[in-house]
């Protein structure tokens with residue numbers, strides 16, 4: 613937290629807050645927020661929900677926090693310690709809501725952090741939640757260090773109708789995090805990504821492959837592996853750019869461990885490549901464009917960030933990402949434009 617006073621206060625909910633909480637719940641549901649209810653939510657039902665939730669809080673079976681500024685309720689979030697005797701260490705994050713007028717001010721992140729602190733005080737070190745995939749709350753939790761367990765299709769009806777998928781997420785509060793290693797040469801990331809983009813261009817122009825390029829760089833800053841997608845040309849389902857670059861580096865080093873290296877790749881690695889990166893002990897992955905369909909560095913799966921691995925991989929996305937993404941988009945658009953062979 614910075615030293616500047618927050619423009620809002622986060623405090624436990626009191627019974628007197630029931631009306632404000634009910635109004636927030638009704639507003640959230642009306643805005644198609646997935647919090648368990650269908651629109652329109654009658655105020656009486658919202659009040660009944662909070663009366664029960666606040667009673668549970670009084671019994672120590674729930675934590676309800678509110679974010680206030682000048683007497684206005686900006687948001688609320690709940691933590692439910694799991695009652696099963698086999699899970700004395702787990703709690704569920706639920707009903708995290710921010711009033712539309714207060715969005716973008718960090719209220720949601722502050723609520724989640726405060727709920728994590730509350731969990732810590734209760735001895736709950738594993739937090740789980742399910743985030744709707746429709747409005748992007750999954751990305752919000754990902755930014756707060758939550759891992760993707762997986763997606764469940766047709767999980768729940770949206771308040772305004774239609775079945776929506778959910779993303780099950782989790783966070784171990786005491787898990788080690790990847791060491792932050794800033795590059796010694798701040799221009800290096802863009803430079804090596806530029807090389808990877810050149811390789812992506814070659815893949816497309818010379819071999820008509822999907823334009824993805826990868827460069828593996830040693831701790832000393834030497835390029836020890838280069839690759840681009842070769843699936844079609846090599847009849848090889850595993851010949852993604854990252855695999856090709858790591859294979860080349862392994863040959864060059866005479867070692868299957870690529871300790872201390874940084875992998876630059878124009879597109880977020882898939883699960884196969886991410887797992888190979890973990891196996892190879894690559895220190896850092898820098899990728900360009902996110903892959904919302906198969907990305908395994910947090911977008912869809914979180915293979916590199918999973919704290920169950922012994923090896924920590926530091927991940928940074930978005931380096932020259934627009935350029936990398938635009939090339940892929942052009943490629944697929946041109947492919948679709950051609951008659952199928």
Ligand SMILES: [Zn+2]
Nearest residue numbers: 852881882885
């Ligand atoms: Zn891959």
